[in-house]
Amino acid sequence: MCGFTGYLGHGHWCESEQAPKTLALMANTIISRGPDDFGIWQDEVAGIGLAHRRLSIVDLTPAGHQPMFSVSERYVIAFNGEIYNHLALRAELERTAARVSWRGHSDTETLLAGFDVWGIQKTLERAIGMFAFAVWDRQTNTLMLARDRLGEKPLYYGWMNGTFLFGSELKALKAHPVWSGEIDRGALSLYMRHNYIPAPYSIYKGISKLRPGCLLTISLKQREPRIVTYWSGAKVAVKGVANIFTGSATQAVDDLETLLKDAVRQQMMADVPLGAFLSGGVDSSTVVALMQAQSSRPVQTFTIGFNEEGYNEAVHAKAVAKHLGTDHTELYVTAEQALAVIPRLPTLYDEPFSDSSQIPTFLVSQLARQHVTVSLSGDAGDELFCGYNRYQMTANLWSKLATVPLPLRKLAARWLTSISPQSWDKLAGGLASLVPRSARLSNVGDKLHKGAEVLSSESADALYLGLVSHWHDPASIVIGGHEPATLLTGDLPALEGLDDVQRMMALDMLNYLPDDILTKVDRAAMGVSLETRVPFLDHRVVEFAWSLPQSMKLRDGQAKWALRQVLYRHVPKALIERPKMGFGVPIDSWLRGPLREWAENLLSETRLKREGFFNPAPIRQKWAEHLSGQRNWQYHLWDVLMFQAWFDEQSES
Secondary structure, three states: EEEEEEEEEEOOHHOOOOHHHHHHHHHHOOHOOEEOOEEEEEOOOOEEEEEEEEEOOOOOOOOHHOOOOOOOOOOEEEEEEEOOOHHHHHHHHHHHHOOOOOOOOOOOHHHHHHHHOOHHHHHHOOEEEEEEEEEHHHHHEEEEEEEOOOOOOOEEEEEEEEEEEOOOOOOHOOOOOOOOEEEOOOHHHHHHHHOOOOOOOOOOOOOOEEOOOOEEOOOOOOOOOOEEEEEOHHHHHHHHHHHOOOOOOHHHHHHHHHHHHHHHHOOOOOOEEEEEEEOOOOHHHHHHHHHHHHHOOOOOOEEEOOOOOOOOOOOHHHHHHHHHHOOEEEEEOOOOHHHHOOHHHHHHHOOOOOHHHHHHHHHHHHHHHHOOEEOOOOHHHHHHOOOHHHHHHEEEEEHOOOOOOOHHHHHHHHHHHOOOOHHHHHHHHHHHHHHOOHOOOOOOHHHHHHHHHHOOOOOOOHHHHOOOOOOHHHHHHOOOOOOOOOOOOOOOOOOOOOOOOHHHHHHHHHHHHHHHHHHHHHHHHOOOEEEEOOOOOOOHHHHHHOOHHHHOEEEOOEEOHHHHHHOOOOOOOHHOOOOOOOOOOHHHHHHHOOHHHHHHHHHOOHHHHOOOOOOOOHHHHHHHHHHOOOOOOOHHHOOOOOHHHHHHHHHHH
């Protein structure tokens, strides 16, 4: 895992004496992505400069140094990621190419050889891995940027004052002398809805994220980027549903285990210490079980625990680790340790990002990095095997709502919200003695108000959008804001043949997974120079998962059925079966306690008016209701707070 950056354009920064300084300045902003080595390459005449920071994982020798030339010297690459099947690609190249001369055993060199023989897109179609890269074609004076199929590795790009900038993180682009970024209020509106900024947008006007599975080509002659999709998650979902697996359930589980086992085996490739995150849930336990089954010594596993009730999975992880015989390390984190992470978040995430599980993700990455350089994770099991509770809940809810005329539903929503949450709570309290203790709900008023928000949905897609939204009308909060089209709104992908649940799963895979989950893990781990790998995102596993019938994902009300059957071959069912628990921290109580003064400063009405990004009234109202305990607005408030903290950091830098 590494980081890279660069520019395309003419100016004093690409002159022979200035270029090394410019490139070093850009690269050093992302030194945590690659603390082991540094390299630059520039062509003053062509106006191209590449810089690379290396975290040495495979081929620790100087033969792995980047930027790297292909044997033909046509291509120069700055590469971030891992190509897990690169040895198989080498063997194929040796069989098909007239002559291949290897200098080392890095996957970067394998890629370049493939470019020489097959071309860039054909090589990408053969590769199994996670990556982002910039490659300069010296023959055509063309720059190509590429990102892996599911979006594990980040890549930003865009024109800034006549120069094309690109890199692994925004902070690298901002270090270039031409930078003059302006906050995009449309992107800010999207952030307030989602708690992340979905691709292709970034927080800055003119700067984009390359979408997963895409290859971009640009030159100084052809200034408008040409983007082709070499792998489409939407098409994979449609094809899988149209060509459904017809074998028996046993055969499906056998095939899934074989694929996952091979993906895990390939991703255990490293010349440095390797381990895995372990929460004790289905996904991470499956990855660790398949690692241990293929390892001659105990796999190193890591988990963090919290003393707060409802947030601690460490005890379950410990039980799984003991059964599998891993070398397990756990750390119980105090509130003070977790709170100490918050000042680091704006720099780590580089643009507003407010999934609060970013905090424990950073802490478990920090713990793992003390022992290993690479860690496997169980991310993406939910999106591929129907794991999120909202899938079934949304489908069931819509099947009932759709039978009620829309005008009646809107009338019911108005009536529910005409009564305050406090009044609903009082009414529920008076009726509590009539309801069994196990069926009683807390914050009844809050839940009824949230439920009222979805009653007016005109379709299952609209209902789903409402359920995954934080601020339901971001444009009313962001001054001058609007919401540009996304995969969930005006830019919906073609998903013919998918039912409501499958559509939600596909949209999560295309949107939520890369822009929230994978972003969260990448920034947290690379912030401590830890490489993370996700076996479920081997594209062969993804394609097979989409071919499985829903009955092998959701069966008798139980999610991830086929995946569980694989796991139960290695871990007793009793160690796994329990209610799903999110990987979170008690932000709600922290905002009323140790974070109150910090939050009050960031949310002050005077400050909000002065900065001019937000309408203060609804924010101040939610802050007052949260402090009083009337409502739990932790997600809405965390959105605002993370933007404010990020904006503070930008103003100081």
